[in-house]
Amino acid sequence: MNVGIYTAIYLVIFFVAGMMNAIPILYPAIYLVIPIVTGIPFMLFLTKTEKFGMVTIMSIIIGVFWYLMGYTWLALVGCIPFGILSDLVMRSGGFKSFKKNIVGFWLFSCGMIGCQMPMWVMADTYMEGVKQQMGEQYATELAKYMPSWMGIAALVIILIGSIIGANLGRKMLKKHFERAGIV
Numbered sequence: 399m400n401v402g403i404y405t406a407i408y409l410v411i412f413f414v415a416g417m418m419n420a421i422p423i424l425y426p427a428i429y430l431v432i433p434i435v436t437g438i439p440f441m442l443f444l445t446k447t448e449k450f451g452m453v454t455i456m457s458i459i460i461g462v463f464w465y466l467m468g469y470t471w472l473a474l475v476g477c478i479p480f481g482i483l484s485d486l487v488m489r490s491g492g493f494k495s496f497k498k499n500i501v502g503f504w505l506f507s508c509g510m511i512g513c514q515m516p517m518w519v520m521a522d523t524y525m526e527g528v529k530q531q532m533g534e535q536y537a538t539e540l541a542k543y544m545p546s547w548m549g550i551a552a553l554v555i556i557l558i559g560s561i562i563g564a565n566l567g568r569k570m571l572k573k574h575f576e577r578a579g580i581v
Contacts, residue, residue, distance in 0.1 A: 476512015
């Protein structure tokens, strides 16, 4: 039950922050902003579900959600393997090691790259669809700000966002959630 609740919270926050991609120049910023704003619910999620497989289930649900939203099967290719890796890393720290939880959160957050993969893997087909839906100017700007090397750069940008988001989540947990008796 916790997996469903926290996945829904995560997706709402992700979706709202992801609206930045409506402006092509801001598209790369989602790699930094999304891990920062989702760090709080994710760290709270870890305190509620300290069992192996919970992060993987969350990743599968998120991947299926993005697939059903039209992000192609590559969303699943991004979310599921990164979710499994995340679970493995966090389990190695017993879900208690903050450093391993940061690495796990980073890996989990890297799953979002699957949503953008069609831009690089199926560039012609993808950009043609973008032209039809958003116009030629948007597609040109998107190609300019999201070149193929951005998938690799995203890993580093997501790491920075994940460190900030996990630390923000940890501070919020200590300051507010423990005082309120939620954790």
